[in-house]
Amino acid sequence: MSQQPFSRPGAIDLSALKRTAPSAPPAGAGGPGAGAPGAPAGAGPAAVGGSSYAVEVTEESFQAVLESSMTAPVLLVFYSRTRMPESGRLADDLALLSAEFEGRFLAGLVDIDAAPGIAQAMQIPSIPLVVAVLDGRPAPLLQDALPLEELRTALTQVVQQLTAQGMTGRHQPRQGGPAAVEGDDAEYVDPRYAPAQDALAEGDVDRAVAEYQKLLAANPADAEAAAGLAMAKVLQRALGADPQAARAAADASPDDVEAQTLVADLELYDGQVEQAFTRLVELIRRTSGKERDAAREHLLGLFAAVGNDDARVLKGRQALASALF
Known part of the structure; x- marks a missing residue:
């Protein structure tokens, strides 16, 4: 990957993504966007990783994921299971924790091998990297594959700081995850x-x-x-x-x-x-x-x-x- 310095928080250059969508990966490749058969065209990213609050981000869904940061933070984790397996573990852990935080943030999993245009647009210097996006503005958050407990502690501190500042927005469960409900217009009700x-x-x-x-x-x-x-x-x-x-x-x-x-x-x-x-x-x-x-x-x-x-x-x-x- 390019070793450019990470850009300062601000607008993201999306020009690199304005091109013809890549062809679908071969059957069994398991690339981003390989959802359930018969998924409607243009549908939002489906939940992944056993969490209703984690999505695989493709070059086609990237803009929609960024726009969802106007509701609550989006944490983009850039990883490659082939180049750096520990970065893949970080992506899995972030997806797991997104369920624990119940929509306080959306975990966006970006496979840089499957979606190189996103890494280029974000000027990602290296992996693993977690970028926090709030109101469409990105800022680097983590550059190490922390153990699960340390990651949980770090995210708890971030969420507590946001709550103290009155930022209490929350993402709705994504279709396909365990907390999702049937029907597009159904309202998720938490019995707690x-x-x-x-x-x-x-x-x-x-x-x-x-x-x-x-x-x-x-x-x-x-x-x-x-x-x-x-x-x-x-x-x-x-x-x-x-x-x-x-x-x-x-x-x-x-x-x-x-x-x-x-x-x-x-x-x-x-x-x-x-x-x-x-x-x-x-x-x-x-x-x-x-x-x-x-x-x-x-x-x-x-x-x-x-x-x-x-x-x-x-x-x-x-x-x-x-x-x-």
């Missing part, structure tokens, strides 16, 4: 969330908070539980407040973090999402130290409650960045 959802349906917000906290204690990387807990806490605070008294206190003390965050909760509860975000962004502009940190953490919690892929959250993140820097 049923107790919390039942509590909310019954109006028992305190119990819902406790149930979501149990889920996060068991798996801190569970983005679904993190988002559910954030929303349940907003409900808990809003339902326990006197709206008139809360607004009067906020008007009287514009820089009081506790007063302003409570009103932001009430605004979010009333559907005034952008107003709630703006209130806290302006509070962050006016404060410093511990007060600013508290306001920022509260705003990140509101982002998580609304959903990382919501356009209002994306706009709010831009405003937050401007207020901080």
Whole structure:
């Protein structure tokens, strides 16, 4: 492979992929894209490796995989089982762990022998290599074939950092994996969330908070539980407040973090999402130290409650960045 230095995060040159699709590999070759017979033309990449959150990336599906990073991170692992068997093991381990993280990232397996154009477009210097793609922007993540436990620890740290930043998006299970459901329009329902959802349906917000906290204690990387807990806490605070008294206190003390965050909760509860975000962004502009940190953490919690892929959250993140820097 070319030994060019890895390109800085940014746009990927896809010009190398704009060519006639290569012919299908011989029967039994097991190359990428060799899915089940009769797969519809143009269908998205199917799940591989026993995981609903791992796909073999071909030069034809590469763009679609990159676009899915707008929902949640994509981890591209570049490997060659013939040139470097340990890189193939890394690909297998990443596919295995993608199931454990339940959609918090999508593992994209790139066989550089079968899809050399992708390696060329990404300017991959060597293998093994794991590249993280978030919102279409790539950045190198790992360049070693870590043992499974070390890889699990590293990915847990990455996911926890993203969750702390309010990035709680999650991929849906891919068709063909164990967590996939029948029918293109079927909705995957995870029974683990049923107790919390039942509590909310019954109006028992305190119990819902406790149930979501149990889920996060068991798996801190569970983005679904993190988002559910954030929303349940907003409900808990809003339902326990006197709206008139809360607004009067906020008007009287514009820089009081506790007063302003409570009103932001009430605004979010009333559907005034952008107003709630703006209130806290302006509070962050006016404060410093511990007060600013508290306001920022509260705003990140509101982002998580609304959903990382919501356009209002994306706009709010831009405003937050401007207020901080």
